[in-house]
Amino acid sequence: MLTSTDCLYRYGEPEKEAGMMLWDVPPELEVGVVPRRIYCNRDLVVPLAKAFGNLITSGCVRELRTWDGCFNIRKKRGAQSASLHSWGVAVDVNAGWNGFGAKPTLTPEFVKCFEDAGFDWGGRWRLPDGMHFQLHELPARGNP
Numbered sequence: 776m777l778t779s780t781d782c783l784y785r786y787g788e789p790e791k792e793a794g795m796m797l798w799d800v801p802p803e804l805e806v807g808v809v810p811r812r813i814y815c816n817r818d819l820v821v822p823l824a825k826a827f828g829n830l831i832t833s834g835c836v837r838e839l840r841t842w843d844g845c846f847n848i849r850k851k852r853g854a855q856s857a858s859l860h861s862w863g864v865a866v867d868v869n870a871g872w873n874g875f876g877a878k879p880t881l882t883p884e885f886v887k888c889f890e891d892a893g894f895d896w897g898g899r900w901r902l903p904d905g906m907h908f909q910l911h912e913l914p915a916r917g918n919p
């Protein structure tokens with residue numbers, strides 16, 4: 776699982792916003808409540824585009840009710856280390872129905888759309904964070 780230490784090593788302090796970009800979501804992926812532009816880590820673009828594509832082809836996009844953000848410099852809830860949102864490699868969805876520590880309500884089919892695209896789901900954690908998806912790993916160095 777990707778950690779804040781990995782991100783710190785790769786991108787530096789979150790405040791530098793190294794590796795961040797404003798992604799223009801392609802029209803064919805403009806799904807439901809997803810914004811047309813997302814400020815995120817450039818390493819998130821390919822997996823997130825894949826996850827959106829999976830949502831569309833599976834029909835699970837109907838389940839996407841709210842987009843609750845990506846880049847946000849903050850500590851992990853209840854911890855001292857930085858949240859992966861601090862480097863823009865995590866996203867939150869349907870937060871109102873998947874609160875931190877609460878039983879997640881996302882369907883397995885919806886979760887699979889993200890997991891198949893290279894994300895880990897916070898809903899599987901001991902203290903569940905059902906709204907949260909984060910990159911499983913960073914791509915090898917040398918990617919464009």
Ligand SMILES: [Zn+2]
Pocket residue numbers: 860865866867906907908
């Ligand atoms: Zn999150």
